[in-house]
Amino acid sequence: MTQELIKDLVQQNKTKIFLVVLDGLGGLPVDGKTELEAARTPNLDGLARVSATGLHVPVSYGITPGSGPGHLGIFGYDPLRWRIGRGVLEALGLGLELRDTDVAVRCNYATLQEGLVKDRRAGRIPSEESRVLTERLQKEISHIDEAELIFAPGIEHRFAVVFRFPEPLEEGSDQVNDSDPQKTGKPPRKPEPANHQSERVARIAEKLIEKAREILKDQRAANYILLRGISQVPSIPPFERVFGLKALAIAVYPMYRGLARLVGMETPPVNGDIKEEIEFMKENLQDYDFFFLHIKKIDSFGEDGNFEAKVGKIEEFDSHLPAILDLGPDVLIITGDHSTPALMKEHSWHPVPVILNSPYVLGNLSSSFSERECLKGELGIFPSEQLLPLALANSGRLRKYGA
């Protein structure tokens, strides 16, 4: 509904919008202070004082988002409407570029003994060994039926495979169950189609399992593969068509470039860290309207439960903030895709602090950038999906609604 309205009201201008995502930004107090409160962040604090602030709720109250729904929300899409399957996310994370012709599958190497799954992870074989096996599968199984097969090695026993069909897939083509029985001592499940349009995917999955079994038959541990999270790319309306913004994603980790690509952003690979990402943004500044800048490690340290390291990474980002401001964005948003309190060592449901800087704000409500100070801000607590409309409004890109 909101997206339809936005599409009708969008107008073009020459403004630049920056969306800086500090992955897993939100936190919880340890010894009385959250990570943001403990961090020395003079630049973020100064920006918070002259900006609109608030907190956004990803998905819904109490719901902890994965990276997929977390990013869809701040990209302006309803994360309950557009679902990103496990196979798709895994393939994106391993650097595969997915299209509307593709079905993606997460796979495990496993050990099969007398027809039963003895080890669902093939003894967690080393990544290097798994990589060699995956390259062999790629070489020997490049096509099944009408589909091209594209393999990507992962960490330890994990890999992904994409079935690429000659034409875009109908909705529901991915409705095939996992072959992983979830427990050891059970036989693998046969991939069964749940409907007519998923029949050919099920057939290819079955053939893939048989071919892999033949290729891997002399392996001691990794003599079998299990298929999970069979999923196709959701047909999300492109970012540029909905919001009128030509968008560049700047992210070091493939998964986040992949998520941005799902909504139609351009996603060239970037190496390095914050400094290199900002340089890359500077080089491409003239060619885009919207810049999604993704900073990963804050979330990683949160998941490790490493409060100090998360604080340190926030401080490191703070030191780079002047370089971002120097690029002269018309609207600058700094937030996270979800919270990852070091206290919890995982993603959480807590609302995520936001700075929205533009010439059209009240400001002077938050004295620094933190969860508690953002509660005092003019944006209040609001659904993640509303961030993009606010960015458009603050950049003068939305016409008046109604006479």
Add this chain to the structure above:
Amino acid sequence: MTQELIKDLVQQNKTKIFLVVLDGLGGLPVDGKTELEAARTPNLDGLARVSATGLHVPVSYGITPGSGPGHLGIFGYDPLRWRIGRGVLEALGLGLELRDTDVAVRCNYATLQEGLVKDRRAGRIPSEESRVLTERLQKEISHIDEAELIFAPGIEHRFAVVFRFPEPLEEGSDQVNDSDPQKTGKPPRKPEPANHQSERVARIAEKLIEKAREILKDQRAANYILLRGISQVPSIPPFERVFGLKALAIAVYPMYRGLARLVGMETPPVNGDIKEEIEFMKENLQDYDFFFLHIKKIDSFGEDGNFEAKVGKIEEFDSHLPAILDLGPDVLIITGDHSTPALMKEHSWHPVPVILNSPYVLGNLSSSFSERECLKGELGIFPSEQLLPLALANSGRLRKYGA
């Protein structure tokens, strides 16, 4: 939508969630202070300081909820989707246990003269007199057609009757109009069915009126009965199935146990007041995951317009709070089902203050427990229905949504 999502994400653990409902808690200032602000509540204030705080909006902005929608909301159900009829509420309040085979009706004793309703309340006959008449109706009209009839005496001219059918009722079986003409000097209305499935209820209603007229014909004032709010039990999805929580309701007043029973909580009778309720909770602590503890009198004093007594009852609850904390809940919520400002002498639409205590909160935002202090809290102003998802999240009972 949210309930479907929650159902998919729920996981089990051994946590205990307490939902303490101070009925009609929210208030408005008299001489500058609300009831909560005027009350000396050191324990609630201390808890508010280390908890998440906020205010919940029952039903919608500006909508004053009855007890039914007020409780449905904090139980996690959309009060606009699930409607509790007047007959059902009256029967619950009079202690009748309703099933999906039942249609419940509020009744008045009335005075009929020459075929016209002369007094819709039979001169507000004393409860004791009315009780005797109702017992006589029960004795003489135990069945009509295929339905068993169960009568419950009420206050003054009021009583309730349940038509209990041999099998669960189709939706719409209660679509029969009131026989009460709403004005004196008019004839009673005939109960007419609005659809096919309500025909037998209308027929029984009509026979009931005739039989009661015969039985009451020698009464001076109460020589007739008027039927109102004919309603069946809504088929609400059970609390345990939706939220994965085995739930115990602890309430002295039958209506609140009845409301809890409608969503499938267990509802043994409890006598006494706050102290006895807490003891009952303690005795049953091991057998349930979720405890709904209902405290009634705060609302009653609000409805009486007795500001001081409402303050006193809040202070009394405060003195019992340490005993509740001693039971060691993992998540403790203290709130109301709606506001009942003594100033207004009735339920109101005002958002209701909430304390949510768990290990996963920011805290340190409200310096005491009141409407105005809760506005500073991390939960903001949110729909009542979101309270349950927040309770589940804070107890570690919701898995991550999406990868």
